Amino acid sequence: DIQMTQSPSSLSASVGDRVTITCRASQTITRHLSWYQQKPGKVPSLLIYATSTLQSGVPSRFSGSGSGTDFTLTISSVQPEDFATYYCQQSSSFPWTFGPGTRVEFK
Amino acid sequence: QVTLKESGPVLVKPTQTLTLTCPVSVISLSNARMGVSWIRQPPGKALEWLAHIFSGGETSYSTSLKNRLTISKDTSRGHVVLTMTNMGPADTATYFCVRVDVDSRLVTFKRVHYNYMNVWDKGIMVIVSS
Numbered sequence: 736d737i738q739m740t741q742s743p744s745s746l747s748a749s750v751g752d753r754v755t756i757t758c759r760a761s762q763t764i765t766r767h768l769s770w771y772q773q774k775p776g777k778v779p780s781l782l783i784y785a786t787s788t789l790q791s792g793v794p795s796r797f798s799g800s801g802s803g804t805d806f807t808l809t810i811s812s813v814q815p816e817d818f819a820t821y822y823c824q825q826s827s828s829f830p831w832t833f834g835p836g837t838r839v840e841f842k
Numbered sequence: 843q844v845t846l847k848e849s850g851p852v853l854v855k856p857t858q859t860l861t862l863t864c865p866v867s868v869i870s871l872s873n874a875r876m877g878v879s880w881i882r883q884p885p886g887k888a889l890e891w892l893a894h895i896f897s898g899g900e901t902s903y904s905t906s907l908k909n910r911l912t913i914s915k916d917t918s919r920g921h922v923v924l925t926m927t928n929m930g931p932a933d934t935a936t937y938f939c940v941r942v943d944v945d946s947r948l949v950t951f952k953r954v955h956y957n958y959m960n961v962w963d964k965g966i967m968v969i970v971s972s
Contacts, residue, residue: 736905769958771889778938778965779889784958785945822889826957829902831879833889 739834747842754810758823767827851967864922864939875944882935936965
């Protein structure tokens with residue numbers, strides 16, 4: 736199975752900060768990586784797929800990059816509604832796997 | 843917009859079999875590379891992918907749970923059904939079914955298919971307790 740790790744596991748940020756979350760795969764997944772946002776008590780929602788394609792309706796302050804085994808999710812200027820947990824997920828090969836999540840908290 | 847509807851919570855006794863239905867119509871999915879996945883999330887913990895079925899019927903399972911899981915299509919109603927046997931307290935979680943879409947692209951003269959979990963249902967809380 737492909738193992739996914741994320742760093743940091745949590746971070747504190749202020750509104751307007753630039754936030755970067757890293758996701759690493761245990762083997763190459765080319766660009767088969769998606770990012771999901773989950774707010775407390777809510778259903779996860781798709782942010783980005785194929786590493787860098789923004790899902791329709793997702794604000795442009797979100798961006799994704801990477802290839803192979805190393806990927807990043809960046810929020811260029813974090814807004815109050817962005818405080819949530821973020822998960823990466825690989826769909827390169829079955830079984831699909833999620834990262835453990837990164838919690839973005841208000842400083 | 844497609845909404846995947848479920849209800850709950852569900853109380854299951856240890857050793858029982860859990861059966862969950864996702865009302866998305868797999869038959870109506872327009873692309874053979876689209877499908878439905880099941881994901882679960884124990885309280886306060888991370889997401890865990892469980893199983894997937896493509897609209898053509900091909901299935902895949904979590905390595906650690908594959909001996910207990912069956913994902914299938916209810917052809918008469920077009921629903922996706924997940925069965926998990928021998929339930930235990932560690933299976934207490936919210937279970938989500940998700941419509942998985944595909945974006946097919948030409949990448950250096952080769953067609954590449956990117957699957958992504960696009961439409962999430964509201965989830966059903968399953969509690970395993972005697």
